[in-house]
Amino acid sequence: MKVTVIGAGIVGMCCASYLQRDGHDVTVIDAVDPGESCSFGNAGGLSPGSIMPVATPGMLSQVPKWLADPLGPLAIRWGYLLPVLPWLVKFVHAGRMERVIEVAAALRSLLKPVFESYDPIAKAAGAQGLIHRSGQMHVYRSEAAFRGDALGWKIRRDHGCEIEEIDAHQIRQIEPALAPIFARGIHFPTHGHCSNPFRLVQMLAEQLVRNGGTIMRRRVQGFRLDARGPTALKTDGGDVEIDRLVIAAGAWSHKLSRELGSAVPLESQRGYHVTVAEPGVAPRINVMWADAKFMATPMDVGLRFAGTVELAGLNAPPDYRRAEVLLQRGKQMYPGVKDARVSEWMGHRPCTPDTIPVISRSPHWSQVFYAFGHGHTGLSGASTTGRVIADLVAGRPPVIDVSPFRIDRF
Ligand SMILES: Cc1cc2nc3c(=O)[nH]c(=O)nc-3n(C[C@H](O)[C@H](O)[C@H](O)COP(=O)(O)OP(=O)(O)OC[C@H]3O[C@@H](n4cnc5c(N)ncnc54)[C@H](O)[C@@H]3O)c2cc1C
Structure with a gap:
């Protein structure tokens, strides 16, 4: 079967890789080269236990404090407040406790098999050396901040995540390069990191082409539709005929899904990184400074500090003071x-209000599939998403229950 994937980020490339393994003739279309959008610069965390939604009852009470600091972990550009308001209302609504429990269960199902889902495609692409199963830590400067996250740790434990509470001494044993300023922490022995997320996407793309797939650099502007649904993509380089279609266009996906009858509240949670190419220190593992809300990761290209959330839409210029912080x-x-x-x-970051990505067949057109909205955990969720999309296209029972990921849930 001929399958066209819009989006050559980590999600689109994992879908394309699994679809090609099923024997399909796969074309990936993107306006930029593979991996050059959100998948370029993430923190590299591979986190089967990152199952807490962004909105939780405890988190919402901290929002006023964060917003008071324009360079703090969360910022809203005030000119963007009105456009983002409908999404924020849904986001706050998703933070109620009963929904948090449902979201955690859905995310656990997607994230738990992260490594087994990457294994075959990373191996085929020769990229297994980029994936490290060396553990991860979340560290806190104060006991009070650690206690403040107790609900999240309980929910993770309830869902079978392996976590170990550690003290200042154990933190320094696990990661000796850290400053002795952290009082408490959580160690995730089953987590890991990717030491070059951009290169991982590139290598999956190179493997796709080696196996006869196509990467096309075009911007998709819309669809040619008839009574059977979309039959071609209208692009800046002319029309491209399609058979099966997967929309994995990251933070821009809702613009395309809307044209096909599925409106989705999707918002960009803009994040920043700084990468120090020659840092002069050599940490071993991926560490989240939990009370400051950012991650530090040893990458092949240097030491990367990544995080923060800024609500300012898709078009405002970056505010690199956030990276400086x-x-x-x-x-x-x-x-x-x-x-x-x-x-x-x-x-x-492509974010739905309830933190659950959309991994779904279109309720309107049976030949259209969606894979987007992976938010803060797209690198971790992409590999299993690829398997699920291949299952849905093949008409096989998917590897996980896909009902929480439906596009028509909003
Ligand atoms: C600071 C930061 C840190 C992060 N850290 C982590 C982490 O540690 N672990 C983790 O799991 N995740 C992390 N993430 C999240 C992760 O990076 C994203 O969820 C993931 O990269 C999203 O991948 P994607 O393929 O959906 O989107 P993208 O990589 O953005 O790819 C989408 C592609 O679609 C293309 N496209 C869109 N519209 C069109 C169109 N009309 N025509 C043609 N092409 C189009 C775009 O050009 C783009 O290349 C982090 C993100 C940020 C910002």
């Missing part, structure tokens, strides 16, 4: 970090 905090975390060859970046 990450570097300052990073230096507190790892004493001795030098500012040698620092690069900054901003990316658009």
Whole structure:
């Protein structure tokens, strides 16, 4: 079967890789080269236990404090408040306790098999060396902040996530490069990280082409529709005929799904990173400074500090003061970090209000499938999403229950 995937980010490339393994003739279309959007600069965390939704009852009470600091972990550009308001209302509504429990269960089903889902496609692409199952830590400066997250740790435990509570001494044993400023932490022995998320996407794309697939650099502007649904993509390089279609266009996906009859509340939670190419320190694992809400990851390209959420839409220019703050905090975390060859970046996390991505067949057109909205955990969720989309296209029972991921749930 001929399958066209819109979007060559990590989600689109995992879908394309699994579809090609099923023997389909796969074309991936993107306006930029593979991996150049959100999948370029994430923190690399591979986190089967990142199952808590972004909105929780405890988190919502902290929002006023975060917003009071324009360079804090959450910012809203005030000119964007009105456009984002409908999405924010849904987001707050999703933070009620009974929904939080449902969301955690859905995310656990998607994220738990992250490594087994990456294994075959990363191996085929020669990229298994980028995937490290070396554990992960969340560290806290104060006992009070640690206690404040107790609900999240309980829900994770209830869903079978392996977590170990650790003290200051154990933190330094696991990651000796950390400053001795962290009082408490959580160790996830079954987590890991990808040491070059951009290269991972590129290698999946290279493998797709080696196996006879096509990567096409075009911007999709709309669809040619008849009574059977979309028959071609209208692009900046002319029409492209399609048979099966997968929309994996990250934070831009709702613009395309809307034209096909499925309106989805999708918002960009813009995040930033700084990567220090020659940091002068050598941490071993991926560490989240939980009370400051950012991650530090040893990458092949240097030490990366990544995080923060900014609501400012898809078009506003980046505010790199947010990246500068990450570097300052990073230096507190790892004493001795030098500012040698620092690069900054901003990316658009594709976020649904309830944190659950859309992994779904279209309720309107049986040949159309959706894979987007992976928010803060798209690198972790992409590999199983690829398997699920291949199952849905093949008409097989999917590897996980897909009902929580339906596109028509909003
Ligand atoms: C700071 C930061 C840190 C993060 N850390 C982690 C982490 O540690 N672990 C984790 O699991 N996740 C993390 N994430 C999240 C993760 O990076 C994203 O969820 C993931 O990259 C989304 O992938 P995607 O393929 O859906 O989107 P993208 O990578 O954005 O790809 C979508 C593609 O669709 C293309 N496209 C859109 N519209 C069109 C069109 N009309 N025509 C043609 N092409 C189109 C775009 O050009 C783009 O290339 C982080 C994100 C950020 C910003």
